[in-house]
Amino acid sequence: MRPVALLQVALCLACGCHGYRDYQDELPNGGRVAHPCKDNALWHGVGHLNVQGGGARNVFGLDFADAGRKWTRELCQKDSDGDGKTNGQELGDPQCTWTKGGIPESTSGITHPGVCDPYDSEKCQNTAVPSSPDVTYATQAQWMKEACVQAEFECPAINSSDVKQLDLRMPLTPVPQQETTYMCMTFQWPDVTKDFHVIATEPIINNSYIMHHMLLFGCADDFPVSADPRECGMGGCSDLLGAWALGVTGQCFHTGAGVLMGKTGYKRLMIQSHWNNPQLHAHFNDSSGMRLHYTSELRANNMAMLMTGQNYIQIPPRSPHTLATSDCSSTCTNNLMTGDIHITTAANHMHYLGTAMNLELHRNGLFLMNLTNDVIYDYDTPKFYEYTEPVVIHPGDMIRTNCHFASLDKATTTFEGDATSDEMCYGFLTFYPRENLKELQCTSWRGLSGCDPSTEGGCDTEARQIFFKPAFNQTELYKNLTSVCKPFGPCTTECNTALRQAMQSEPCFRNPDSLLLIKWYLLQLTEAGRHFLGAMATCELQLYKDCLAATDTADDIVCRNVAGGHTMANGTDDSGNDGTGHTMANGTDDSGNDGTGHTMANGTDDSGNDGTGHTMANGTDDSGNDGTGHTMANGTDDSGNDGTGHTMANGTDDSGNDGTGGALALQSTSLLTLLGLMVGTLYHALS
Numbered sequence: 064m065r066p067v068a069l070l071q072v073a074l075c076l077a078c079g080c081h082g083y084r085d086y087q088d089e090l091p092n093g094g095r096v097a098h099p100c101k102d103n104a105l106w107h108g109v110g111h112l113n114v115q116g117g118g119a120r121n122v123f124g125l126d127f128a129d130a131g132r133k134w135t136r137e138l139c140q141k142d143s144d145g146d147g148k149t150n151g152q153e154l155g156d157p158q159c160t161w162t163k164g165g166i167p168e169s170t171s172g173i174t175h176p177g178v179c180d181p182y183d184s185e186k187c188q189n190t191a192v193p194s195s196p197d198v199t200y201a202t203q204a205q206w207m208k209e210a211c212v213q214a215e216f217e218c219p220a221i222n223s224s225d226v227k228q229l230d231l232r233m234p235l236t237p238v239p240q241q242e243t244t245y246m247c248m249t250f251q252w253p254d255v256t257k258d259f260h261v262i263a264t265e266p267i268i269n270n271s272y273i274m275h276h277m278l279l280f281g282c283a284d285d286f287p288v289s290a291d292p293r294e295c296g297m298g299g300c301s302d303l304l305g306a307w308a309l310g311v312t313g314q315c316f317h318t319g320a321g322v323l324m325g326k327t328g329y330k331r332l333m334i335q336s337h338w339n340n341p342q343l344h345a346h347f348n349d350s351s352g353m354r355l356h357y358t359s360e361l362r363a364n365n366m367a368m369l370m371t372g373q374n375y376i377q378i379p380p381r382s383p384h385t386l387a388t389s390d391c392s393s394t395c396t397n398n399l400m401t402g403d404i405h406i407t408t409a410a411n412h413m414h415y416l417g418t419a420m421n422l423e424l425h426r427n428g429l430f431l432m433n434l435t436n437d438v439i440y441d442y443d444t445p446k447f448y449e450y451t452e453p454v455v456i457h458p459g460d461m462i463r464t465n466c467h468f469a470s471l472d473k474a475t476t477t478f479e480g481d482a483t484s485d486e487m488c489y490g491f492l493t494f495y496p497r498e499n500l501k502e503l504q505c506t507s508w509r510g511l512s513g514c515d516p517s518t519e520g521g522c523d524t525e526a527r528q529i530f531f532k533p534a535f536n537q538t539e540l541y542k543n544l545t546s547v548c549k550p551f552g553p554c555t556t557e558c559n560t561a562l563r564q565a566m567q568s569e570p571c572f573r574n575p576d577s578l579l580l581i582k583w584y585l586l587q588l589t590e591a592g593r594h595f596l597g598a599m600a601t602c603e604l605q606l607y608k609d610c611l612a613a614t615d616t617a618d619d620i621v622c623r624n625v626a627g628g629h630t631m632a633n634g635t636d637d638s639g640n641d642g643t644g645h646t647m648a649n650g651t652d653d654s655g656n657d658g659t660g661h662t663m664a665n666g667t668d669d670s671g672n673d674g675t676g677h678t679m680a681n682g683t684d685d686s687g688n689d690g691t692g693h694t695m696a697n698g699t700d701d702s703g704n705d706g707t708g709h710t711m712a713n714g715t716d717d718s719g720n721d722g723t724g725g726a727l728a729l730q731s732t733s734l735l736t737l738l739g740l741m742v743g744t745l746y747h748a749l750s
Contacts, residue, residue, distance in 0.1 A: 086110060086127075088471060090134055091156040091167035094415070098173050099182040100211035102272040103309055103339065104443045106175055112198065113211060116443070119195045123150065123177030134161065139395040143176050145190060150176040164381065166474045171341060184205050218315030221356040227255065231294040231334055232267050232352020240345045242340040243482040247295035251288050252330050259328070260321025264305040265407045270349040275339040275483065279305035279353060281322070281329035288331060288513035300333045302503055303368045306491070307353065308412075310444040317407035317453070320366035320495035324357065328365070339483050364409070364495035367503055371422065372464045372489035373507045376479035380417060382470045386490045391462040391505035393425075395514035402499040405453035412489045415442050416468040416477060422490040424454070425461040434462070456494075458616075462505070464490045509576040520574030522581075527571060530581050536591035540569055550597025554605045556598065563601045566621045575624045627746045 087093030090109065098104040098114065108116025110124025120128065130138040139151035139159035151159045153176040155169035176182055179187035188204035200206050223414050233248045252259075263649070268274050282300035304322050305314050309511040316322070323329065334353055373389035377488065409418040422434040435448050466488035470477060494500070504515060512518045535541055544565055548558035566572045571581050582599075585592030610622035 071450075077618065080365055084259075086116075086132060089163060090127075091151075091154045091161040091165075092170060092173045092472070093154075094472070095173045096154070097169060097173055098210075099175055099178045099180060100207060101213075103275065106178075107441065107443075109175065110178065112206060112210075115441075116284060119198050120193065121177035122193055123175075125193055126150075131345040134163065144179045146179040146187065148174070148180075148462070158611070164471060166472060170472075178207075179203055204526065205556050208497070214312050216313035216315075218313065218356070220315065220318065221263050225358045225360045226262065226356050227358070229355045229357060230267060230352060231332065231355065233334075233336070233350055235269075235348050235350040236292050238270070238273050238338050238340055238344070238347035238349055239294075240343050242339065242341050242343070242484070244296050244340070245481065246292045246336045246338065247288060247289075247333055248292040249289045249300075249331055249333045252324050252332065255325050255732060256327045256332050257359065258323060258361060259357045259359050260361050261304075261316075261324055261355050261357045262321045262362070263313060263315045264307070265356070266307040266311070267352045267354055269351045270347060272350050273338045273340050273344075273347055273349060274390060275337040276306065276308040277337070277351065277353060278335045279302060279355075280335065282331040282333050284330050286331050288500055292336075294440075295335060300331075302329070303370060303491075304329075304332075305353070305368070308445055309442075311447075314408075316493070317450075317495070319362060319453075320364040320407065320604075321358075321362045322367070323361075323365040323497070337481075340345060341418065341483070365497040366493060366495040367497040367500070369404075369492040369494055369500060369503045370489055371411075371462050371492070372467065372487070372505055372506050376466075376468075376477070376486045376488055378468045378470050378473075378477040378486060379567070380470055380474050380476055381472075382468075383420075385468045385470070387466040389464045389507040390486070390512070391464075392512065392515045392518075393459045393461045394517060395505050395512060396456070396460050396462070397458045397504060398514050400458040400499055400500050401454075401501065402458070402496075404456050404494040404496070404499050406434060406456060406492050406494050407453050408449055408493040409450075410445060410447045410491045411435050411437050411438060411440060411466075412445070412487055412491065413466050413468070414483055414486045415465060416470050416473070416486055417442060417488075418469045419467040420488075420490075421465050422492070423463040424456065424460075425463065426457070432491065440467075453495075462490075464488060472724040486650055495639065508580065511574075511576045511580065518576075520577060522571035522574055522577040527577075527581060530571070530592065533589070533591070535589065535595070540565060541591065541595055545595060545598045548598035548601045549692060550594060550601065552601050554602040559602045559605060562599060562622050565599075566606075572624065573620055578624055623648070690730075 078666045087107075087109070093109060094105070094107070096106045096109045097257075099105045100466050106114050108114060110120050110127050112121050113116060121144075126138055126141055126143045134156075136159045139154075139161075140149055140158055142149050149157070151157050151161075153174045154167075155161075155167040155171075155173050158168060163169050179190045181187060182203065188202060188207075190203040192198060192200055194201070231248075231250045233246065236246065238244065264279060266274075266277065280300035281302035283302050307313070336349075336351060338349065340347065350447070371391045372390065373387045376387050379386045409422060411422065412422055417440045419438055420440050421436040424431045424434055431731060432454070434454065435446075437446055468477075468486060477484075479486055479488075489506070502514070506512075507518070510518055513524065517522060529535055529538060544558075544561050546557070546589055547561050571577050582596055585596045606621060613622065
């Protein structure tokens, strides 16, 4: 096993610079400092000469150390790099009012407080660099010359005389004035009379400011070729063959395999480009693409790329840790694989809230090894794990994807989605032989996995078909509910009974994940579905209230569903879990911890403190205040408000909202989130 860290990410682990994340949290926008000379890249070790942190400090790092490694007013008002802007102005805190854990006044346009800007001006080039024994340059010009060097693509195989090049790139195209745009263009392979192997890919970057990533897909033979690029959302061809992302110089495939093109291989290819334009510039253009290195001297095996991961992500604001996980189960590998596959490279993918990620290989129920293990995940400098001796995966093995997120400096809930400001949780495994894997994705949506029937609870793809057909309004299920339930009307006894019966008898409603999936389709795809969903909503909140009030709901399938699969009793599930991963008893976990490091009793720590400086009694301070200005009684203010604008009843607001952005009564998320969740999972790769 040989982990390869592009841009030397692996060196961080050796030099101990993993501590930079702790220091980032001490600064406003400490994790958003732009690299002065590399578009769309960040300078992670903001106090160091090394972009990744560790080693000698820059001028800001020295000032930060003198301030006790804390953001003080004096440090904020200082101009460490002498470029005419205070440290606060550069880091988005011009008024010097930010405190740790808060949201800075500005979170965009962040510049480096330790690099004189413009970095290539005569004044800044002559700026002195702090001297230390391990510093080899005296001026900023010498420092930036090294820091701004672009890594070169190294792949010895492409120098062979039999290797040719094919450039696939779009014509110069205007970039829309929006944050996220996906552009697709389809190409014809030039020679389909014989077979070839693509053995390497290399990016051709025209506009580095907006180019975020590119994906190379194999298409069906009849997929239309395009003369011009088109906006494509996340749609297009299905077989992922290669990728480029920020920090990657190219892909050099394993010497034992290549992507089959031509007579018996792919005849058409699609490049999907992700443009990231967060400042909404109006006059950008781009003509980027990929260079394919290929040969007619076929290698021993045909290769492809497998994607694993979780398609549903919900990260609460200001959270120190959220875990998303997904299993490509032993059932899935047995169903999808016709023989062993050999892993040659592996990589992780999340966005900027990602802090750590790993892909685990399990065999016979036991952990075998990590295929990837990013203890510190860095979105801008992705780490590839290369295996000169490929790792063999057998049918019946299990691949687990674990993604760790932190959102301490984000004020809103983050969901899975296409934009850089959304999140993702995917692993990518390059393997051979292609013929031994029926499908090139093994992902899940919450607990559902299409390749593992045991996760679907009797509601497989075929069973869900009826909900999407025009004839759905002719089914007994539809008639029985809509005949007694007025959409979004009062919850009558007849409606309550009909809804309970439907949730008990319909197999697709007995699994909470299937139920949520069905609701998304009903809401989005058919008028009958939307009408039915409104009828369900009429009494769902009442069912939820009934379940919260019940003393024993362990065998009640309805209560398990309205609570998202948790058996409810006195406000918690059967393990005392509050649905956020913390085992709760009277508002605390089994050690009396509220999940933030404070030992709690009845919602307070041992001094009656809720962990924010307010002395609490039964969830309120001594004046009945919850610490946000709302006078609380049993967790709500005097108007039943939970302090976030949601009127609460037995733990939910009037729309069934649990106060974290999750609408429990309808088991649904926002329209934008649901769209992102359900559009083809393969096309979410590396955005």
